Amino acid sequence: MQIGVDVGGTNTDGIILSNGKVLVSEKTTTTEDVGDGVFNIIQTVLKKGDISPNKISSVMIGTTHFTNALVERKKLQQIAAIRLALPAADSLEQMIGWPKDLVSNLNPIKYFAKGGYEVDGREISKLDKDEIIKIAEEIANKNYTNIAINSVYSPLNSEMELEANEIIKKIIPNSNISLSHSIGKVGLIERENATIINAALTNLAEEIVESFKNALKKLEINAPLYISQNDGTLMKPDKVKQYPVLTFACGPTNSMRGAAYLSGIEDSIIVDIGGTTSDIGYIKSGFPRQSAIATDVGGVRTNFRMPDIISIGLGGGSLIRENGNLVGPDSVGFRLSEKALVFGGDTLTATDIAVKHYDLDIGDKSLVNNLDDSIIKNAKKEITRLLEDAVDKMKTSSEKVPAVFVGGGTILNRENLNGISELVIPDNFAVANAVGAALGQVSGEVDRVFHYDNLGRDKTIELATEEAKQLAKDAGAKESSIEINEINENPLAYLPGKSVRLQIKAIGDLENY
Amino acid sequence: MTWRIIKMEKLTLDKIDDFLRGTAFLGTGGGGNPYVGGLMLRQELEKGFEPKLIKGDEVADDDLVLPIANMGAPTVLVEKLPNAKSAVKALRKMEELMGKKCKALIAAEAGGINGTLPFIVSAYTGLPVIDADGMGRAFPELQMCTFGVYGVNCSPVIVRDEKDNEMIVNAENNHASEMFARVICMQMGTKSEICLYPMTGKQMKETSVHHTVTLAYEIGKSIGDARDKGTDPLDGIVEYFKNSFDKRFCKLLFQGKVTDLLRETTDGWARGEVKITSLTDPNENILVKLQNEFLIALKNGKPLAMVPDLICLVDLENAEPITAEDVKYGQRVNVIGVSVPPNMRTKAALDTFGPVPFKVFDKYIPIEEIK
Numbered sequence: 001m002q003i004g005v006d007v008g009g010t011n012t013d014g015i016i017l018s019n020g021k022v023l024v025s026e027k028t029t030t031t032e033d034v035g036d037g038v039f040n041i042i043q044t045v046l047k048k049g050d051i052s053p054n055k056i057s058s059v060m061i062g063t064t065h066f067t068n069a070l071v072e073r074k075k076l077q078q079i080a081a082i083r084l085a086l087p088a089a090d091s092l093e094q095m096i097g098w099p100k101d102l103v104s105n106l107n108p109i110k111y112f113a114k115g116g117y118e119v120d121g122r123e124i125s126k127l128d129k130d131e132i133i134k135i136a137e138e139i140a141n142k143n144y145t146n147i148a149i150n151s152v153y154s155p156l157n158s159e160m161e162l163e164a165n166e167i168i169k170k171i172i173p174n175s176n177i178s179l180s181h182s183i184g185k186v187g188l189i190e191r192e193n194a195t196i197i198n199a200a201l202t203n204l205a206e207e208i209v210e211s212f213k214n215a216l217k218k219l220e221i222n223a224p225l226y227i228s229q230n231d232g233t234l235m236k237p238d239k240v241k242q243y244p245v246l247t248f249a250c251g252p253t254n255s256m257r258g259a260a261y262l263s264g265i266e267d268s269i270i271v272d273i274g275g276t277t278s279d280i281g282y283i284k285s286g287f288p289r290q291s292a293i294a295t296d297v298g299g300v301r302t303n304f305r306m307p308d309i310i311s312i313g314l315g316g317g318s319l320i321r322e323n324g325n326l327v328g329p330d331s332v333g334f335r336l337s338e339k340a341l342v343f344g345g346d347t348l349t350a351t352d353i354a355v356k357h358y359d360l361d362i363g364d365k366s367l368v369n370n371l372d373d374s375i376i377k378n379a380k381k382e383i384t385r386l387l388e389d390a391v392d393k394m395k396t397s398s399e400k401v402p403a404v405f406v407g408g409g410t411i412l413n414r415e416n417l418n419g420i421s422e423l424v425i426p427d428n429f430a431v432a433n434a435v436g437a438a439l440g441q442v443s444g445e446v447d448r449v450f451h452y453d454n455l456g457r458d459k460t461i462e463l464a465t466e467e468a469k470q471l472a473k474d475a476g477a478k479e480s481s482i483e484i485n486e487i488n489e490n491p492l493a494y495l496p497g498k499s500v501r502l503q504i505k506a507i508g509d510l511e512n513y
Numbered sequence: 514m515t516w517r518i519i520k521m522e523k524l525t526l527d528k529i530d531d532f533l534r535g536t537a538f539l540g541t542g543g544g545g546n547p548y549v550g551g552l553m554l555r556q557e558l559e560k561g562f563e564p565k566l567i568k569g570d571e572v573a574d575d576d577l578v579l580p581i582a583n584m585g586a587p588t589v590l591v592e593k594l595p596n597a598k599s600a601v602k603a604l605r606k607m608e609e610l611m612g613k614k615c616k617a618l619i620a621a622e623a624g625g626i627n628g629t630l631p632f633i634v635s636a637y638t639g640l641p642v643i644d645a646d647g648m649g650r651a652f653p654e655l656q657m658c659t660f661g662v663y664g665v666n667c668s669p670v671i672v673r674d675e676k677d678n679e680m681i682v683n684a685e686n687n688h689a690s691e692m693f694a695r696v697i698c699m700q701m702g703t704k705s706e707i708c709l710y711p712m713t714g715k716q717m718k719e720t721s722v723h724h725t726v727t728l729a730y731e732i733g734k735s736i737g738d739a740r741d742k743g744t745d746p747l748d749g750i751v752e753y754f755k756n757s758f759d760k761r762f763c764k765l766l767f768q769g770k771v772t773d774l775l776r777e778t779t780d781g782w783a784r785g786e787v788k789i790t791s792l793t794d795p796n797e798n799i800l801v802k803l804q805n806e807f808l809i810a811l812k813n814g815k816p817l818a819m820v821p822d823l824i825c826l827v828d829l830e831n832a833e834p835i836t837a838e839d840v841k842y843g844q845r846v847n848v849i850g851v852s853v854p855p856n857m858r859t860k861a862a863l864d865t866f867g868p869v870p871f872k873v874f875d876k877y878i879p880i881e882e883i884k
Contacts, residue, residue, distance in 0.1 A: 087675045088702075089594045091633075096552050118702035119589050125676075153592055188592045189549065301548075395843060398772065398795050 001055050003221075004438025005041055006254060006431075007034055007063040013434040014041035016049050016056075022262075024049035025431045034065055035211025042219055053221045058510060062228035062254045062437035065208055066201050066244040070298040075207075076200040077146040077176075078107045080139045081192070082132075084115030084151035084160050088124050089188060095196065096189075099299040106200050109142060111135045115160045116152030119449065119499075124152060127160045129167060136171040147177045148199040150192040154181035156448045176202040176242075183245060185447060186501070190303035197300060198245035205244035209237045226440060226510070230304060232257045232287055233507060234440035236476065248297060249306040254436030256281045256288045256307060259406040261439050262426035268402040269391050269420065272432070273409030276315040276331040280390040281307050283404075285485060287507075310393055314386045316409040318350040324378030327386065341367050353379045354411045362411070388418045395419060406432040443485070443507045444471025452498035461487070461502065468506040477508025524564045524632055528730060529555055531737050534834065535729030536628035538736075541823050542837035543806035544625015544651030545587030549594060554629050557636035564632045565641040567617065569723055572643065572714035576616035579607055579711055580647060580660065581634050582627045584672070584694060585704035587838070590626060593704045596675045597633045603671040603708040604634060606679060610669055611711050619643040619717060621658060621709065623725035624651030624806075625836075642726065647710065648866075649722035649853050650823055653805040655694060656687035657866040659856055660710040663720035670694050670709040674701040722854055724759060731757065736832045746832030747847050754851060762852040762881040766810050766817045767799045768792060768829065771844045787826075787840055789848060801826070801848065802873055803837050809873040810848060818850035819868045821857045822880040825849045850880045 002017045007030060015025040024045045031037040038061065046053060069075055081094040094110045095103055113131050116124040139147065147168060151160045158181035165177050178199040184191030209227070216225060226234035228250035235246065256270045260283045270288075272279045282289040288307035295306045313329020317336040320327055332339035332347055339345035341352045342363030348371075354360060356368040357376055391403060400421035405413065406429040416423045428435065446468045450460050465484055472482050488503040524532060533551040536544070557564075572578060581604060583595045608615050618631040618638075623646035631642045647658040661667050667687035672694050673679040680697045684690040690709070698705040712720070731753060739749030747765065754763030773788035784804050791797035799812045807824040810817040818824050826835045829845035856862065858879065868874035 087677075088596065089592070090675075091594050091597050092549070092552055092556060096556050119586075119592070120702070122702070124593075124702070186588065186592055188594060189552065392770075393843060393845060398790070 001051065001057060002438045003042055003045065003056055003059045004434040004436070005038055005059070005061045006251075006433040006437055007037060007061065007065060008251065008433070009064060009068055012037045012041050013431045014045045015428070015431055015434045015438060016045050016051060017435070017438045022428045022431075022435060023051075025428055025434070027431065033211070034063065034208060035215050038212055039215035039218060042215065042221070046219070053219055056221050056223045058223045058226060059216060059221060060226045060228060060234060060437045060440050061212055062250045062433060063208070063247060064251045066205065067248050067251075067297065069201060069204055070197060073102060073105050073298075075204045076105050077203050078144055079146045079148055079196055079199045080109045080111065080142075080144045081148045081196055081199075082111045082113060082135060082150070082164065083192065084113050084127065084149065084164060086112050086114045086125065088116060089152050092189065094192060097301065098193075102299065106196070108196070109139065109144060115164070117154075117157050117160075119153060119156070120451075121156060127163055132164050132167045133171065136168040139168075140172050145172060145175045146199045146202060147175055148180070148192070148195040149177060150180035150188070150195050152188060153186070154179070155184070155186050155191070178202065178243070182243060184303050187303045190301055193300050194245055194302040194304060197297070197302070198243060201244040202241065205241045209241050213237065228254055228437050228440055230306060231290070231443065232436065232440065233443040234476075234510070245304070248304055250437075251433065252279050252281065252309050253288050253307050255279070255406060255433040256283055256436065257286065257439055258432035258434070258436030259283075259404045259426065259429075260286050261435060262406070262428055262432060263404040263424045265402050265404060265424065268404050268424075269394055271387065271391070271403055271405045272407040273405065273412060274315050274407050275317045275336055275409065276313070276333050277311045278314045278387070278390070278407075278409065279309050279311050280394050281309045282394045287485065308394075310390055312386055312390050314350070314383065314409075314412070316349070316351045316412065320348040320350060320353060320375070320379050324353075324375035325382060327379055327382040348375075350379070350383065350409070350412050353383070358411070358414060360411060383412055384415070384417065387413060391417060392419055405429065441507045441509055442472060442475040442477045443505055444468045444473070444475055444477075445503070445505045446471070447503045448501070449499055450502050452500060461504075464502050464504050465506070468504040472506040472508045476510055478510065479508070482506050482508035524554075524558075524566060524730075526555065526558045529558070531733030532726075532730045533629070533733065534736060535731065535733030536624055536626075537834040537836065538732050538825055538827070539628070539649070539725065539729055539823070540624035540651040540834070540836065541806045541825055542803055542835070542840075543653065544622060544627060545590055546836055546839075547626050547629060549591055550626040550629030550633070553595065553597065553633050557633060562636040564635045566644050566726060567641045569643055569645050569718050569721060572617050572717060574713060574715040574718075576714040577608070577611055577613045577711065578617050578619055578643065578714055578717040579604055579615045579708055580619050580621040581631050582621040582707050582709070583630055583704065584655070584698045584707045587626070589703045593702060595626065595630060595633070596706055597637055599673055599675050600630060600634050600706040600708075601637045602677070602679070603673050603706050604638065606671045606673070606681075607669070607708040607711055610681070615640060616714070617641050617643050619721065620646040620726070621660075622646060622648045622651050623722070623729060624648065627651070628726070628729060643717065643721070644726045645717070645721035645723045646725045647721060649725055649857050650821065651806055652866055655691040655709060658687075658710065659722055659862065660712060660716070660720045661687040662859075662862045662865050663856070665710050665712045665716050665720055667691070667709055669711070670707055672697045672701070672705045672707050674705055722857060728757070728759075740831060747827070747849075750827075750832060750849060759854060764850055764880070766824070766848040766850045767812070768847050769798065769845070771840060771842055771846060772798065774840060774842060785837070789846060792845070799848065804871060804873075805837065807837065808871050809868065810850070816874055816878060817883060818880045819874050819877065820871055821853050821862065821866050823849075823851040823853065825851070852880050
């Protein structure tokens with residue numbers, strides 16, 4: 001049996017999964033101390049299902065805690081940033097274009113040093129060990145421990161970052177060093193931004209991961225703990241301590257994967273309707289389609305792997321105005337249970353429209369008896385238009401695809417929409433994100449530039465595929481379950497030697513399933 | 514050419530976002546994403562530097578004018594970053610060769626990342642930047658430039674990198690300059706700072722595409738203003754061109770959703786085709802062919818617009834210009850066509866960067882003559 005927990009900004013949800021079925025589920029409010037919240041929700045679901053802790057084979061937690069810490073500028077560490085690049089790539093300092101309050105929060109010391117690679121793999125210059133030693137001593141003197149290292153073209157070759165890491169570790173043994181090749185892709189500035197954010201979060205990550213571990217210990221659960229990352233796969237706790245930034249987009253990812261699983265449909269549009277907004281995404285082979293566009297987090301430009309999602313201002317609390325012709329984007333939000341007409345409030349919301357239209361037993365439905373039919377008709381039409389528009393944007397062809405609706409706002413629409421072959425509202429739709437966490441698989445990914453001139457296309461892809469499978473195995477995947485989930489070939493214009501950026505992802509089930 | 518009083522004399526911090534958006538628009542899908550160049554510019558402006566923008570006719574006829582650019586792959590520029598110091602050294606080397614001090618800088622290419630580089634060099638040297646360029650948009654090769662079309666020699670080309678490797682190309686013609694400079698550039702890691710087409714003030718006045726810095730800024734601003742006012746940014750663009758100083762023809766070529774995307778690399782080009790399908794009629798679609806930049810838009814095999822006229826893809830809702838590498842399935846776009854000034858449409862110009870040398874159509878038809 002697996003436990004899945006989702007720690008959101010407002011709610012902490014938990015479920016127990018047994019043989020692929022949701023046995024129990026529960027929703028609670030997120031607590032100030034997230035470790036306590038995790039303890040409470042797990043204790044609750046275990047009690048509710050009358051399950052002994054030793055029956056649990058693994059615990060998976062998805063959390064938006066690190067994202068929120070950055071957005072709220074809380075518990076961030078001072079950082080030192082080193083770029084291995086000279087004499088190239090020094091025309092932009094680190095953290096240019098960041099919000100000023102965040103920069104002063106991180107109080108950075110910035111270094112440029114010799115190193116880095118060309119696009120064809122040659123060194124820009126050799127790593128100068130003495131120079132790195134000098135920088136490390138200076139950082140040590142200033143009592144900084146959190147360090148971000150970024151070398152030019154590190155996604156192509158990570159050697160110099162690893163070498164610099166080793167040198168600094170010897171001089172500052174208690175340092176928390178983040179290496180850019182483990183975090184981002186090609187795109188120096190975006191990758192560096194993510195690495196610096198990561199470096200600022202590692203102390204918090206240590207604290208949070210320990211609090212999760214303690215919660216499990218107190219509950220006498222000895223099963224291994226995993227934490228969700230951006231692409232819906234899992235990380236071991238020790239990796240999260242090092243790379244908290246890789247959890248940043250796990251919220252929407254888990255909810256989409258959970259929705260796909262609960263519905264049993266692996267290729268579909270997912271519509272997650274909350275109180276204020278709806279997130280619309282696309283699941284392919286059970287995994288969310290990734291966004292190609294640079295993403296801003298807390299005002300900082302990054303190139304994280306984020307699911308390709310559009311958010312629209314439609315939710316259960318959306319205001320209905322102009323005789324039903326205007327739905328949202330303003331919402332009563334979390335005050336739905338006091339503001340909506342069916343709950344005795346004075347505000348006409350999308351929930352009221354649904355209650356009257358579908359004759360639902362939510363609140364006191366007699367309170368919407370007298371609602372004008374034309375308002376209902378107009379508002380329904382507008383809700384349909386908003387959803388159909390968003391769904392159409394996510395589709396890659398005019399072919400009809402199924403759509404799975406999850407989240408508390410699912411009540412707003414029951415009818416099939418234009419462009420959709422089938423509308424599915426699965427059981428447990430309200431805790432899809434915790435289900436998504438529990439389902440996490442582990443992955444291994446290769447993403448760099450290869451030159452087909454060296455070994456030929458087939459051999460190159462074969463070797464890269466083996467590498468990705470090995471990485472998945474290293475991450476804890478059962479060897480027999482590992483399969484290649486994605487191969488992307490992007491020929492690079494202008495570059496010599498038939499250069500291709502190859503992205504290969506292998507995924508597999510956890511060993512202890 | 515109609516001259517007018519140009520409102521913008523300085524490129525200040527508050528104008529950067531509009532200016533960058535405009536350079537992306539003029540990039541017509543190519544020229545590299547201006548984001549990195551924008552950050553470099555912002556860094557200089559925040560230090561208090563105020564780049565001076567001058568009109569072409571403010572330059573004396575015998576003054577030395579030098580174009581500055583980055584050569585290489587846009588994908589490498591985002592990793593190795595343009596290098597301002599190296600660009601300044603290229604400029605100094607050219608002065609040495611010419612035996613004369615440079616009096617003003619000019620962009621070789623207004624579209625994409627190269628639209629910002631002269632301003633960064635200006636920050637280091639104090640030299641003014643001329644409100645003009647040699648392409649009026651973005652093109653992939655050095656000879657595709659109005660400077661060369663109207664008689665300025667591309668050579669000598671100073672090609673250099675941050676390691677102070679510095680090569681001087683003196684070639685038999687402008688096409689050969691491109692060929693040899695490209696080989697050097699690849700050896701330098703597919704990113705070089707170059708100074709080329711050294712010219713007099715008189716040559717600059719006669720061979721440039723004028724007002725393209727102002728144009729970029731105003732295109733970007735028309736989109737930004739429309740967003741601020743809550744009106745459709747597409748109307749903002751069309752309206753702007755209708756009333757713009759050089760009276761360009763502009764029209765919405767098509768509105769739709771990207772439904773097919775083909776990319777391949779042949780002969781060192783990023784070639785491809787984007788199929789865009791109408792939002793209202795699934796049987797109605799157009800094809801936009803690209804070779805680094807968007808070159809031709811075809812409907813049922815008939816052209817709607819072709820190079821050198823501008824074909825720009827912008828986001829359907831916010832009108833943000835979309836570069837060719839960022840085009841993806843399902844994106845909703847407006848395809849906008851804009852005419853280019855007369856000196857980009859002469860026989861000599863079309864023989865250098867028209868539909869025939871790009872092999873996309875057998876003759877050039879101006880956008881305003883296509884019904």
